[in-house]
Amino acid sequence: MPRRRRKPSSAAISTEVIVHRITEAVLEQRLPLGAKLAEEKLCKIFGVSRTKVRQALNRLAQNRLVTLLPRRGAFITRPSPREAQQVFDARRVVEREIVERFAEKATSEHFEKLEAHLAAERRAIEAGNVPLRNRLLGMFHVRIAEFADNEVLTQILTGLVSRSSLVTLLFQSNRSVICSTDEHAAVLDALRKRDAKKAVRLMDEHLIHVERDLARLPTIGVQVDLEAALSLPRTRAKVAA
Numbered sequence: 534m535p536r537r538r539r540k541p542s543s544a545a546i547s548t549e550v551i552v553h554r555i556t557e558a559v560l561e562q563r564l565p566l567g568a569k570l571a572e573e574k575l576c577k578i579f580g581v582s583r584t585k586v587r588q589a590l591n592r593l594a595q596n597r598l599v600t601l602l603p604r605r606g607a608f609i610t611r612p613s614p615r616e617a618q619q620v621f622d623a624r625r626v627v628e629r630e631i632v633e634r635f636a637e638k639a640t641s642e643h644f645e646k647l648e649a650h651l652a653a654e655r656r657a658i659e660a661g662n663v664p665l666r667n668r669l670l671g672m673f674h675v676r677i678a679e680f681a682d683n684e685v686l687t688q689i690l691t692g693l694v695s696r697s698s699l700v701t702l703l704f705q706s707n708r709s710v711i712c713s714t715d716e717h718a719a720v721l722d723a724l725r726k727r728d729a730k731k732a733v734r735l736m737d738e739h740l741i742h743v744e745r746d747l748a749r750l751p752t753i754g755v756q757v758d759l760e761a762a763l764s765l766p767r768t769r770a771k772v773a774a
């Protein structure tokens with residue numbers, strides 16, 4: 534008689550749930566950077582097939598949260614300080630040009646939309662919604678690029694923002710997030726006064742501040758109890774002041 538493995542409610546666990554649980558564990562720092570995600574263990578923890586686990590890992594790799602190494606397996610991505618520095622350097626180069634172009638073309642409708650965007654940033658920060666606030670903070674820059682009306686520059690910036698967003702997602706403190714929104718407001722203010730020079734300088738300083746805040750990457754502990762890290766936490770959403 535064939536052995537039957539009993540995996541209660543395994544059918545209910547979708548790829549999305551696995552992606553969500555792993556993302557959440559990284560955001561809440563239960564899973565450290567560099568942690569190995571052994572497929573077999575994940576199958577056991579979630580009670581799903583290897584195919585489903587692989588689908589989830591591929592999805593996470595697309596978002597750059599996970600790095601897949603041939604013959605070694607899947608790991609929580611650990612962006613190197615050098616990579617972070619180069620991404621922010623490239624952003625400063627590109628965003629200077631974008632802000633100048635936006636200053637020439639901005640309409641009152643653009644400003645209204647950006648004001649609404651800032652309000653959404655503040656709401657997400659107040660609600661302690663880390664993934665949403667992170668997305669909105671990055672999107673502020675992309676919106677300016679869209680309004681500057683150069684699709685190629687917008688595409689380049691979107692790529693750069695998504696590359697920097699894993700780092701900001703993980704390491705930006707609540708305090709520096711609030712600073713970010715205030716700095717966004719200051720850039721917008723200079724732009725509204727059509728002071729392109731000042732807006733460019735403020736944007737440059739803003740990107741330097743964000744990068745500096747990220748400079749302290751935590752050390753990695755690769756030894757991790759996956760089962761404990763991925764079980765549902767009892768308390769949630771504790772945000773450091």
Ligand SMILES: [Zn+2]
Pocket residue numbers: 670671673674713717739
């Ligand atoms: Zn910003």
